[in-house]
Amino acid sequence: MIQKQAQKQVKVGLLGLGTVGGGVYKTLLKNRDTILTRTGCTVEVVNVLVRDRGKERGFAIDPSVLTLEPQELLSDEQIDIYIEVIGGLHPAKEIIEQALNSKRHVITANKELMAKHGAELLRLAHQNGVHLLFEASVAGGIPVIHMLQGYLTANRVHEISGILNGTSNYILTEMSKTGRSFPEVLSEAQSLGYAEADPTSDVEGFDAAYKLAILTNLAYDTCVDVAQIDRQGISEISGHDLKLAEQLGYTVKLIGHAHEQDGALRLSVRPSLLAGSHPLARVDDVFNAVTLRADVVGDLTLIGRGAGEFPTASAVIEDLTTLLTQGENIRRPNWDRVQTAASHAEPKVGNFYLSCTGCPTQTDSIGQAIQAGITTLGGILADYQSIETTERLHQAWLLGGVTEEQVNALIENVAQIAPEPPITLLLRVEGEISTGVKWETEASGLEKNPRYA
């Protein structure tokens, strides 16, 4: 092989050799020539932090590069770049701080750390004249951080919508396809390794909220408080809700959403109804996707694998090649402008899906009470669907132009008149509801079901 230019030797310290770390190690070896041709650098992993030296890894690695002691890596003077794929807040934060303070670049896949302490770590990198890159922290192999940090320069992004958690997307897709319940599919996902033993972070929206915070910070040059994000998980969604949503013409996805309204940022992670034409409606299984709405280019949607050994390794290694080729020209994010807590909540007026499950005779009267309540609120009843089984009646209303508080008050009223409170669920609808008619004037939604004609 003829070298066009003098090879530069780059030495990497790898913190963690789990799924992602293994993928990084294998890919750096396999695509060594491609990286050399395109960057002029040979990249060598010289030191790897592991928990267990003797673990069977399914690939060959020189045992002399493995170490159990973080300090051994951190004091290794030959290392140019650290790659952190341990995860969690501690000791990852302290390790990264020490690496940055020793004036070495750091690449991390750690979403929780970047969402909670990104601003201070980026400041530390800047003070030390090195870079902290984190493409792998959001949406695996999808280069959405690069889009926001490295590409969209003349564009101002004013809205972000994304499917940011592969586990919950897999569960919703499976529930929708097979009609099975949330606990059933979760349990299967756990046995397949798609969900962790403690699935809280994935299914309750914490993981998606970390990622949404990172994207929002980049798009708006700010720092949002993750704890203030309006967050709702998927654990209360039943198979009947997915069926009812489908009958109404929608898909249910766990959507992270950020936009600016009246000068305030509004962020939420909530299961939402998407119309079939929505660019994220057909993103199924473990796939992730992000739509960026920018002032010049309009909507840009990126779809890809949001997790897994190689997609995440790809993001880590593309950060590495960016460091090797762009170096000092990499734009430094500035997350120092703190957002006030109040602005993190979604605006409450909007379109909603309300469902109610109970025994037919009871929910029938409850249903009438709900519809009467909507009339009183002056909201729009856009559509109605129901599924009746021998013992249960599942009903769903598509409501427009109401506040979430109004609908919640209505649910409480209904619960008080019912001898046995029915199971209710309230979800947001993304975008406009196209078939909306004023409930007061025309009840076209109801005509579909003679029950309330």
Add this chain to the structure above:
Amino acid sequence: MIQKQAQKQVKVGLLGLGTVGGGVYKTLLKNRDTILTRTGCTVEVVNVLVRDRGKERGFAIDPSVLTLEPQELLSDEQIDIYIEVIGGLHPAKEIIEQALNSKRHVITANKELMAKHGAELLRLAHQNGVHLLFEASVAGGIPVIHMLQGYLTANRVHEISGILNGTSNYILTEMSKTGRSFPEVLSEAQSLGYAEADPTSDVEGFDAAYKLAILTNLAYDTCVDVAQIDRQGISEISGHDLKLAEQLGYTVKLIGHAHEQDGALRLSVRPSLLAGSHPLARVDDVFNAVTLRADVVGDLTLIGRGAGEFPTASAVIEDLTTLLTQGENIRRPNWDRVQTAASHAEPKVGNFYLSCTGCPTQTDSIGQAIQAGITTLGGILADYQSIETTERLHQAWLLGGVTEEQVNALIENVAQIAPEPPITLLLRVEGEISTGVKWETEASGLEKNPRYA
């Protein structure tokens, strides 16, 4: 506004002030502060080539910057960067050559020029130590060129699929939604300004072939001959074909496709059947989309507006800010490796959609002949659908594991036995046909229609 660094003055010469040129001019003014903050440069358009000085443009522009003479712009020593949005081969090529030879950077939106003469123009830019950037030449605002040239460094791309022409996608979408014919929808698209007076380049796949050639050259560091791309337009597709495809579970899209097989590149632009789960199946109207399949990251799909004033202007201006921020670090494409002509054709063995329209009694026997022919070939008959009207019978077969030549020979045989040759159409099916059964052993596809049970 506090300036963090000394402002650099950048002077731009704009060649063309049509739709895209106007969008570039307006956006450079409107997003001036954003660009300054992020690049440290103030960008000023100092000279604009127009055909008519007095034309009403719907926005304010100092008439003293307008000029009718290319040479006046080209000899303007103060210009740092030229933006070419005239289109067509000549005089765009000569103007760009002169600009590069005078050691000024050039940004172009010219797909035909880049597809046909990109290799020599890129060489010229390299020789002069300047850059020739062309993000706007493919898929409007979608940064797919940036993905290939600027981002995917550690990845090797081994397959490209894309909806690269907005006009034909709009026509197919409208035909599919409304059931109207190709000439009807084309005529409407022309009156709406979505299609040109001479629509050949859009509807016969030339435009998509230019774009596919550019993407392929970037992904494979090569230079393909556009004339050798296997190309089929959409003008022969009827509303009945879209309906039959839908009944079979597919959407029809004009797909540009490139992949490497046995060391040879295979390129095609053809209307193709996509299963509903295909990432490009739901990309409708004037939207464009590209799926890149790479060795580490897997499939990455980008969706956005493929044309129009601002999406295309966005691509031009992001090239400009890339020049301002990355400068010498921009990776230079190398298109000097010429591809041999033979390798541009798609492999002929695959899955196909064959339809046949004629009077019911006649096509009935023709249909039986076609199915008998498939049996003889040893192919797979995966599915069959038909639409019968009073005077016509429209039939469609989904065939697997046959060569295009075999199916074409079969069509010719049938034409010879028919007193009045029926209208036939042969389209490719993208990906696997999932429900395929061996026609010889099980005719499950046929059970759906008692005609051939």
